[in-house]
Amino acid sequence: MKHEIIPLFSIPLYKAELSPLDPLMFQKLTNNEWEKTEGFVTHVETAERHLLDRPEYKGLKKAIQQHVDYFAYEVLGCQRDLTWEITTSWVNRSKNGDYHANHWHSNSLISGVFYIYTNPSSGAIVFHKDKNHKNLWGDTLRIDWDKETDYNSEAVGILPKTNELLMFPSILAHSVLSNTSNESRYSLAFNVFPRGVFGESGNSELTL
Amino acid sequence: MMEHTVTPLFPIPLYSASLGSLENNIRNSVNSLEFERMPSEDGHYTVDKFVLDREEFAPLKQKIQNHIEQFLYEVLNCDPEVNFEIQNSWINKHNENDSAGLHNHSNSLISGVYYIDVDDVSGAISFLKDKGHINLWPDVVNIQTDYDSKKLNIFNTQWWNYIPKKNDLIMFPSMLYHQVEENKSKKIRYSLAFNVFPRGNLGGTLNKLKI
Numbered sequence: 001m002k003h004e005i006i007p008l009f010s011i012p013l014y015k016a017e018l019s020p021l022d023p024l025m026f027q028k029l030t031n032n033e034w035e036k037t038e039g040f041v042t043h044v045e046t047a048e049r050h051l052l053d054r055p056e057y058k059g060l061k062k063a064i065q066q067h068v069d070y071f072a073y074e075v076l077g078c079q080r081d082l083t084w085e086i087t088t089s090w091v092n093r094s095k096n097g098d099y100h101a102n103h104w105h106s107n108s109l110i111s112g113v114f115y116i117y118t119n120p121s122s123g124a125i126v127f128h129k130d131k132n133h134k135n136l137w138g139d140t141l142r143i144d145w146d147k148e149t150d151y152n153s154e155a156v157g158i159l160p161k162t163n164e165l166l167m168f169p170s171i172l173a174h175s176v177l178s179n180t181s182n183e184s185r186y187s188l189a190f191n192v193f194p195r196g197v198f199g200e201s202g203n204s205e206l207t208l
Numbered sequence: 209m210m211e212h213t214v215t216p217l218f219p220i221p222l223y224s225a226s227l228g229s230l231e232n233n234i235r236n237s238v239n240s241l242e243f244e245r246m247p248s249e250d251g252h253y254t255v256d257k258f259v260l261d262r263e264e265f266a267p268l269k270q271k272i273q274n275h276i277e278q279f280l281y282e283v284l285n286c287d288p289e290v291n292f293e294i295q296n297s298w299i300n301k302h303n304e305n306d307s308a309g310l311h312n313h314s315n316s317l318i319s320g321v322y323y324i325d326v327d328d329v330s331g332a333i334s335f336l337k338d339k340g341h342i343n344l345w346p347d348v349v350n351i352q353t354d355y356d357s358k359k360l361n362i363f364n365t366q367w368w369n370y371i372p373k374k375n376d377l378i379m380f381p382s383m384l385y386h387q388v389e390e391n392k393s394k395k396i397r398y399s400l401a402f403n404v405f406p407r408g409n410l411g412g413t414l415n416k417l418k419i
Contacts, residue, residue, distance in 0.1 A: 001225060001275060001278050002225060002226070003223060003224065003225040003275070003279075003283075004223075004225070005221050005222065005223055005224075005283060006221075006224070006368070006370075007219030007221065008219055008221070008222050008335060008362055008368050008380075008384075009219065009220050009337045009343050009362065009363075009365075009368075010216030010217055010219030010220070010343060010362055010363065011216070011217040011218055011344075011363075012214050012215075012217070012343075012344075013215040013216075014212060014213075014214050015212060015213045015214075015215070016212040016213075067212070070212065071212075075212075075214055075361075075363065076344065076353065076364050077353045077359030077360065077361065077364050078351050078353055078364075079351060079352040082351065109344075109345045109349065127217055129217075129218045130342075132340060133218055133341065133342070133343075134341070134381075134383060135218050135219060135220045135221075135381070136220075136221075136381050137317045137382070137383060141317065141410060142410060142411050143286050143290055143406060143410055144290075144410075144411070145284075145286060145287065146281070146285040146286070146288065147285050148285070149283070149285050150216070150217075150218075150219060151219065151283065151284050152286075153218075156215075156217055156218075168217075169343070169344050169345055170345070171342060171345060171346070194349070194351060198349065198350055198351065199350055199352075204350065
């Protein structure tokens with residue numbers, strides 16, 4: 001039967017493909033000083049947390065910034081007198097067996113990942129529906145599903161490809177499945193925060 | 209435009225379809241039903257709150273039931289062992305300037321509206337994003353997104369307006385708050401509302417429930 005479904009008030013997951021990295025930049029991004037962060041993690045991250053501010057990554061930062069702006073202004077329709085600044089950026093390296101536990105990014109509104117190198121077995125990124133995010137009915141009544149759909153799923157997994165860029169609201173919890181390949185998986189993560197005058201001329205005006 | 213895709217994660221589904229026009233005897237039955245003023249004083253509804261159980265409405269009920277099953281089993285992929293039954297159903301009558309305030313439907317999982325008689329200005333139904341429903345970022349940072357109404361979309365809007373056409377059927381989760389704009393038309397706006405609840409065996413082992 002003919003029908004239409006409007007996916008109301010959904011969480012946007014933005015995806016685009018960037019141009020392949022030149023070999024020198026690839027070499028630099030994958031050869032860093034690594035450190036293990038605190039918490040329930042197995043992978044390592046760069047000690048440098050503002051990697052995209054380095055002059056040698058200027059071109060990559062510009063390419064990512066163009067998509068950040070497109071997401072904020074064109075997709076989300078945000079006011080144009082704010083600027084969206086990449087505040088932190090670092091590279092993750094996941095070897096065989098490494099994974100990222102469920103987490104989200106604070107002090108950030110938009111977060112993103114650029115996949116420097118990945119393969120089909122190096123781990124999907126999984127986005128988790130918050131327990132308080134009710135898009136059908138609460139858990140008081142539990143109706144079994146025949147199969148998972150966009151509407152009934154509790155989590156959505158994306159298998160990224162090399163050179164893909166993903167962006168999503170920073171509050172969205174996500175995890176990365178275990179790397180079951182023998183190759184290391186490299187991804188560049190970043191956080192974005194807006195700057196400018198919020199609520200101009202009102203009693204909640206705030207300049208950041 | 210930059211090449212990209214946006215996937216709408218964990219959405220609230222608003223189902224819409226067009227049913228055929230009402231058969232004459234059903235249309236006549238609507239006119240013969242007894243209406244009462246709502247306590248909210250902004251519209252009338254039928255005294256009978258189970259109108260779809262009337263014999264003359266059986267063909268319409270069947271058409272609606274077919275769409276309920278498509279929505280629940282095909283779109284949401286609910287367990288086919290569970291039945292989804294129309295519980296209460298009533299007809300709303302909005303004279304000029306009548307409206308419906310913000311509300312949702314309790315004791316129901318899916319609610320729906322079939323538009324018997326509407327025109328372009330007899331009032332959109334507006335769905336409100338709940339304050340606790342955070343799909344971008346919390347209100348701690350208030351970023352204007354409504355400078356250009358053409359930019360409002362399923363991700364950034366607080367309200368979603370659906371302008372119904374005659375014979376449209378819409379369905380949505382009953383917890384979703386909605387209201388109906390004022391009828392600016394001289395014509396009376398008729399809509400049939402209904403609630404749906406599951407029956408059968410839910411869950412298994414520790415959370416098994418027969419309802």
